[in-house]
Structures are given as structure tokens and as C-alpha cells.
Amino acid sequence: MSSELPIKKRISESTIHRLSMYFRTLSLLQKEGYETVSSKELARREKLTPAQVRKDLSFFGSFGTRGLGYDVVELKGKIGEILGINKQWKVAVVGIGNIGSALVSYKEFTRQGFHIVKLFDNDQRKIGSNHKGIIVSDINNLEKEIAEDGIEMVIITVPATVAQYMVDDVVRAGVKAILNFAPINLKVPQDVYLRNENMSMELEYLSFAIMNNHTPKNKR
Amino acid sequence: MSSELPIKKRISESTIHRLSMYFRTLSLLQKEGYETVSSKELARREKLTPAQVRKDLSFFGSFGTRGLGYDVVELKGKIGEILGINKQWKVAVVGIGNIGSALVSYKEFTRQGFHIVKLFDNDQRKIGSNHKGIIVSDINNLEKEIAEDGIEMVIITVPATVAQYMVDDVVRAGVKAILNFAPINLKVPQDVYLRNENMSMELEYLSFAIMNNHTPKNKR
DNA sequence: GAATGTGAAGGTTTTCACAGCA
């Protein structure tokens, strides 16, 4: 199950995030018909330095050719392998409100290998309804259905007040990766990966930046 | 217009993001009835170190009382002032698709002072329709209506293929802060703040973490 | 000649540890 790539050092979160960006840009370069790309060009598109790009990649191996650059398709494949998105992930969404149902149609997920195959809610009026071909299941069947379908990741989009209960259920069902949209700090066991998506945060950063003329602009 | 707080050093993005987290947790502490909070307790809730909390705050002033901690309401007010979210921001959403319309009902924005007061789309079938009491305007009236209503921030939720055109319009209308949900690297002038919200990124991090048993878990 | 890969340098962020104050 673990990657065959030579991961020597502890990799920083920023490096992983940049790999995500490279992956997306490489897809675009591929569509644009480029066969190779230099660290310089990749850096220009991401507003980074070429050294940063090369260093990020160097943690995982030597993927380029001196004098030439990187083969676009090959590098995309390697980064996909590193990120684990060459495989298809099965994802469930818990909480079919405004955001939850928007995510069901979010094409970027599918494009990156994340397939939403199951929806859960606790609202009787929503259970049984159809969203993009998926029937909303009762949250009470979560443990059973997650096991049956081999769900590996769960996205939580329930209100903050009930998010911890839902996460507890999800953890009990054996899921090890959770993306939380509820504005609350959730508790999960040590061996479960939890990430929070906080959409206000970026607006708050913009607010701060305007009020204080904050420099590093246009980053992230 | 600029803050009266003594900002001495250049503040890191991470510090700003943590301030957002403190703000939200302080709101919760207030609701829970706490009058004071120590850096230790705040750190525990955010999974940070107490020193980190104190250092973050120290960039902006001395808000605590030695031996006691921080007054919850007072600190919340100070952080709100630093972030510029004690004021109410007028926000427009451009692109009323799945995500765009979900954001219109996203209560967390309102709670943090961001008020979506205007919606734009280029689709004739959507123009004139009502979303939570807001009538969708024609994108062609963007410049005029943004000026009229004093819109200060714009959220872009159009497809990647047209995002750059929309942003160009928004920039021309004089908006200095843009939050982009389209999966593409947009160009804006130096004096415009642009942030990208990339929801796949966090799933990609989870994917990487699972595949590689990545440590720092439960962060962010 | 052109561009990678990488130690070493430089810069930034976090943590430590303790003086200082309620």
C-alpha cells in the first residue's frame, strides 16, 4: 500500500500543497500541447522560484533531464503517484445541505480522482432523494454502507452543532480521512487524518490585507 | 482607514490564519460563558503551543493580564479589529452555479462580517432569478452596480474557462480583494489582493497522508 | 548551452525559557 518512491525526509505541508498546484498546471500544459516544461516555466505560472520547484520534486526523486526540463506527462504521472491520486478514491458526503449538494456536482473532485459515491443525511425529507444520480442514505446506516461500498474518505458538511456526533459515527465506521467544512474544532483519534476547510478564513485574510496594506500579495 | 494597532513587523500569513481561528474559538468561549482564557487553553483547543498563541498576539500588542490570561470579549474585539472584521464588508458573488448559490446561504460568512449583497451571472436564464432575496444581476452591469452598492470584495465561482474575463471585469470595476474558486491561476494587477480557494487541495493532502503515513496529523 | 539536482547559506517561523507583573 505504501509508495515505492524514495521519501527520505519528512515532507512539509507546503510542499504537498505545491505538488497539488503543479499537478493541475501540468494537466493544463498537457492540454496546451507542451511536451516538456522547465522548473523556470512551472515556477512562473505558480509565482514561485525555480529552485523551489526543483527542491520540492527532489524530495521524491529525479524526474527531469538536465538541459531539457521535465516531460509533462511523465511528471504529472509521478506527482499523481506521490499524491496518491492516480488511484480513484471513494468519497462520501455527510450532510446534504447547500454546500454538501454543491460538492456533489463539483467537477474538480472527479478530475483529481475523488469520486463521491455516497450521500448521507439525518433529515427524513432528504433521505431517498436523488442528487446527480445518488440516492441520499440514512445516516443511521452509515457504518454498514461505508463498509459495503469501501468508502475511504468522508466530507462533513453538517451544521457545527452536530458535526462531532457525525464524525464520531464516521470514525466508528473505520474511515481514516475526513474533510470537515463545519466551523468547529473536531476531535478524532490519533490515527485519523482530519483537515478543515474554512472558507471564511480566506475572506478574513483579504480583510486583514486591505486594512493593513499587507504585502505578500497574490500568494497561495 | 488604517488600523491604530502597533503593527511593527511584517506579519506572516500563518499568524493571520491563526488569528481567524482564535476569533472563532473566542466566540465559542464567549457563548460557553467564559470570561477569561489562558494561552494554554486557547492553544489546547487549536492544537497549538501556548507560546505560539502568545507570540501571535504579541505582534499586535499586549492584550493579556499576567497571572490571569485574556479577557474573552476584549480579546475577541481586538482580534476582530486586527482582522478588520468588526466592520461589515459588502461582498458580491460572480457565477451563480452550484457553489455560488451555496455560498449565498453560507451563514459563517455573515457571522464573520461578510455580507453577500449582490449576485452576478452571464446566463440569461439566471439573471433576474431570486436567491435568498437577492436578484441575480447581469454581469454586463457589474462595473456600474459594484460602484453603486460599494462592493469591496468579490467571490468568483465561474468555470475556469471564463474566470479570467470575469476577474478582468471585476478589477476594472475597482475591486481590490478577490476570492477565486475557479481552478486556475488568475492574473491581477499588483494592487489587487487575490486568494484562491482550492477545495481539492485538502482532499489531495488527505490522499497523500494516507498513502505515506504522513505525520503532522490533524493540523490546520 | 541549457537546465537539473543539491549541499550550504540565508531567512523565517516556532519553541524555549525566563524575567516581570497581577
Next chain:
DNA sequence: TGCTGTGAAAACCTTCACATTC
């Protein structure tokens, strides 16, 4: 005594600069 505020140390991340390879 308890907890803040902060220089100094440690850890971490980015950039430099150049040997290396195509």
C-alpha cells in the same frame, strides 16, 4: 503563584550557487 510578553535558540523552509548531465 500563575500566566503573560519576549529575547534567544532551535527548527524549519526557501533561495543561492554551482557541479553535473544531456
